[in-house]
Amino acid sequence: MDKKTKRIIVGISGASGAVYAQRIIGLLLSADVETHLVVSPLGQRLLHEELGMEGVNLAALAGLSGGDDQSPPPPNLILHNYRDVGAPIASGSFQHDGMIVIPCTSNTLGCVANGSAQNLMHRAAHVTLKERRKLVLVHREMPLSLVDIRNMQAVTEAGGIIAPANPGFYMLPQTIDGLIDFVVGRCLDLLGVDHTLNVRWSEQGPTNTQDKPGGKRPQGEVGAGPR
Ligand SMILES: Cc1cc2nc3c(=O)[nH]c(=O)nc-3n(C[C@H](O)[C@H](O)[C@H](O)COP(=O)(O)O)c2cc1C
Numbered sequence: 041m042d043k044k045t046k047r048i049i050v051g052i053s054g055a056s057g058a059v060y061a062q063r064i065i066g067l068l069l070s071a072d073v074e075t076h077l078v079v080s081p082l083g084q085r086l087l088h089e090e091l092g093m094e095g096v097n098l099a100a101l102a103g104l105s106g107g108d109d110q111s112p113p114p115p116n117l118i119l120h121n122y123r124d125v126g127a128p129i130a131s132g133s134f135q136h137d138g139m140i141v142i143p144c145t146s147n148t149l150g151c152v153a154n155g156s157a158q159n160l161m162h163r164a165a166h167v168t169l170k171e172r173r174k175l176v177l178v179h180r181e182m183p184l185s186l187v188d189i190r191n192m193q194a195v196t197e198a199g200g201i202i203a204p205a206n207p208g209f210y211m212l213p214q215t216i217d218g219l220i221d222f223v224v225g226r227c228l229d230l231l232g233v234d235h236t237l238n239v240r241w242s243e244q245g246p247t248n249t250q251d252k253p254g255g256k257r258p259q260g261e262v263g264a265g266p267r
Contacts, residue, residue: 047074048231049129049139049168054082055180057143057205064119064142066103071233074116076136077101078161081122082145122159129164138163138174138231145182146188152200153191155226158220165200175200176230178223194264201230211246212237218229248257 048068052061061083067073071081079087079096087093093100096119099111113119120127129173141148141161148161152175158164177195179202181188194203207213207222218238223236238246 042133045072045074046233047076048233049076049078049136049164050141051140051144051148051165052077052079052087053143053148053161053203054080054084054086055145056086057114057141057178057180057204058083058086058093060102060142060178060205060219060223061087061229062091062101063220064140064227065101066227067224067237068233069102069114069117071228071235072116073137074118076118076120078120078122078129080128080145080148080159080161087144092189101155105215111257113140119162122161125160125163127155127160130160132171134167136168136173138176139168139174139258140178140227140231141165142176142227144183145178146179146191149177149179149188149191149195149202151192152177153198169195169198172199174231175202176203176227178203178205178227180205202229203230204233210241223225243250 049059051067065075084096087096098113098117098119102114103115104111104114119130149163152165155166157166165175165211177200196202203226205223211222213219213222221237222239225235225239229233
């Protein structure tokens with residue numbers, strides 16, 4: 041591997057929010073990150089339910105225009121078989137810069153928390169923890185049971201990061217894309233990948249008020265501050 045090439049593993053599990061996965065993959069590829077992908081069967085179903093995708097369409101996940109079945113897959117987006125626990129990313133010898141499961145189900149959270157690894161996604165997550173690399177789980181469920189909360193605690197104690205799909209509103213998003221980008225931007229920050237998404241709070245308030253009707257933050261409309 042070229043020493044300067046960043047490598048990130050992306051897991052897509054069967055929680056709502058497939059669009060987060062699509063957006064982050066597009067941005068990782070734009071940032072020249074070699075992106076290793078593993079999708080659970082329910083993750084594949086969510087790609088179909090929420091994005092209308094047939095199978096795992098790499099061109100569409102990369103955000104390439106068209107993204108039809110004939111489009112060639114981007115060379116630096118590598119899909120691994122979910123069942124193949126012998127794939128390179130299952131080994132601690134595979135050098136990478138972090139793994140993110142986005143969106144992450146309560147099921148996958150629980151398997152990671154409890155060390156069960158019957159498939160490549162859970163195995164790669166365990167290996168990421170044991171090698172003390174960065175593991176980010178973008179959990180999506182509400183409300184939370186005590187089981188989920190305890191699993192989050194276990195993953196956090198093992199060094200993982202629970203980053204719920206939980207957008208802030210203080211940047212005054214005007215579109216669904218704005219909400220998606222808030223979550224994705226914070227995830228890219230956690231993975232140490234550069235981006236220009238509008239997630240930075242400043243003392244002056246949102247750095248981008250162009251989205252706001254009228255273009256300016258109204259007087260007296262003071263957000264609660266950065267999170
Ligand atoms: C349309 C749909 C939406 C779902 N949304 C969620 C969700 O937001 N969070 C969650 O934990 N599970 C959700 N599930 C349930 C999981 O997909 C299910 O528990 C599955 O076994 C998870 O497997 P995986 O972790 O291997 O992807 C959803 C299922 C379907 C079909």
